[in-house]
Amino acid sequence: MVYSNKAVIGIGGNKPSSFGDCDQTLLESVRRIKSLQSVEVVAQSAIYKSKAWPPESNQSDYANMAVLITVTGSAHDLLGACQKIENDMGRIRKERWGARVIDLDLLAFDDSILPNIDIWRGLESNEDPSAFVEDVTVPHPRLHKRPFAMIPFSEVYPDWIHPVFGQTSTALAECLSRGENHQLELYNDN
Numbered sequence: 001m002v003y004s005n006k007a008v009i010g011i012g013g014n015k016p017s018s019f020g021d022c023d024q025t026l027l028e029s030v031r032r033i034k035s036l037q038s039v040e041v042v043a044q045s046a047i048y049k050s051k052a053w054p055p056e057s058n059q060s061d062y063a064n065m066a067v068l069i070t071v072t073g074s075a076h077d078l079l080g081a082c083q084k085i086e087n088d089m090g091r092i093r094k095e096r097w098g099a100r101v102i103d104l105d106l107l108a109f110d111d112s113i114l115p116n117i118d119i120w121r122g123l124e125s126n127e128d129p130s131a132f133v134e135d136v137t138v139p140h141p142r143l144h145k146r147p148f149a150m151i152p153f154s155e156v157y158p159d160w161i162h163p164v165f166g167q168t169s170t171a172l173a174e175c176l177s178r179g180e181n182h183q184l185e186l187y188n189d190n
Helices: 022-034 075-088 117-125 147-156 169-177
Strands: 005-013 039-044 048-050 062-071 103-109 184-186
Touching: 005 022, 005 075, 005 147, 022 039, 022 062, 022 075, 039 147, 048 147, 062 147, 075 103, 103 147, 147 169, 147 184
Parallel strands: none
Antiparallel strands: 005 062, 005 103, 039 062, 048 062, 048 184
8 A cells, every 4th residue: 555645643641441541542542543544653652741731620641642654545534533543442522621531633744734724823823722623724733832742743753844834843842842831751751
């Protein structure tokens, strides 16, 4: 099979599941991504721990990682496959930013800007972090603001160039690493 597109999927969760603790649940989702016929996993990051957001939510810490894949098909097809994996693994969507067993986010799909640059810029600049559209949105409009997503992303795809900002994922991650709200550590680094 010829894989023609590169994509990065961010994976997170903060509730244990029937697959084990959060780290085991993330690894199970990677196994399921690998089993997709249209996908080849090229690289996977370490698993990191980060504080839940928003801070006042009093939720457990999150486990986060990223995988770089090559894939045939569209971003819409890939998002649909990710949502099916979430549902099959017991993801229940009750509230925005609620605790969850698993969350698969399509962070980037080649150098695509979807649904279009105007909608993307509107989301990226929106002061309301809950703003979103019911469509594939890549690159994730807040990727460059979130260490828990950008740092694992840069680990698996360091030379990816953000199609809006023109900076590599490594440069964007380095900016976040120096920030005061970094608060990211290796998951099993106790």
